[in-house]
Amino acid sequence: MTIELPSELLQLEQAALDAQAAATAPSPPEGAWxxxxxxxxxxxxxxxxxxxxxxxxxxxxxxxxxxAVRHPEPDED
Incomplete structure (x- = not known):
């Protein structure tokens, strides 16, 4: 079953992953958590x-x- 996902949803997931990386960095910036x-x-x-x-x-x-965000399909060229 294929689920259609809006790009906004994928962008939100990527933003959460990016925020996680910042918060768990050795010296996280103020407010990262x-x-x-x-x-x-x-x-x-x-x-x-x-x-x-x-x-x-x-x-x-x-x-x-x-x-989709963590394990994207490779581009077919």
């Missing part, structure tokens, strides 16, 4: 909203988002 928490909450809300809007399992949407 708050930024990570807020980014993670934003992506979770967006996943829940997208699942409800498309009548798709929330877990399936979250897994598809994580796979």
């Amino acid at each position: 708050t930024a990570w928490r807020e980014a993670a909450m934003a992506v979770q809300v967006a996943i829940t909203d997208h699942a409800a809007a498309t009548n798709t399992s929330r877990v399936d949407v979250e897994m598809a988002v994580k796979k």
Whole structure:
């Protein structure tokens, strides 16, 4: 089953990953943990909203988002 994912959802997941990297760096910048928490909450809300809007399992949407961002398919040239 292929789940259509809006680019905004993938961007939110990438922003959460970037915020996590900043927060867990050896010398994280001021406010990095708050930024990570807020980014993670934003992506979770967006996943829940997208699942409800498309009548798709929330877990399936979250897994598809994580796979698309963390393990993207290579470009076919």
